[in-house]
Amino acid sequence: MKPWTTFTEDDLRRLLNEWDPIGVADDVQDEYDCMIAPLFQRLLSGAGRTEVGEFLRHELEDHFGLDPLGLRPDTMAARVVDWWNSAGPAADVAGA
Secondary structure, eight states, X not given: OOOHHHHHHHHHHHHHHHHOTTSOTTTOTTTTGGGHHXXXXXXXXXXXHHHHHHHHHHIIXXXXXXXXXXXXXXXXXXXXXXXXXXXXXXXXXXXX
16 A cells, blocks of 8 residues: 555646646646645645645746636635545544
8 A cells, every 4th residue: 555645646636737727638648746745735734725726826926827716726725625634644644
């Protein structure tokens, strides 16, 4: 079995690719990898939906050059935080 950090990175990559705000995940599986480490840092430090949503909005605008309005970063933030709280390593860390 893989260590939880690798497992959850794969899961987070899958979530980002399902969201696929620039529409390339079918061709480029690692397009959103630039967001994985910053998201984990935020999640590990206890960030909630608001902070994660602000990060995603910032990435959409400043990194990808997109208008976040129709891309629903707040909805994606809720999905990421819900995933983290239910299946992410936070439970493993708390139980360790």
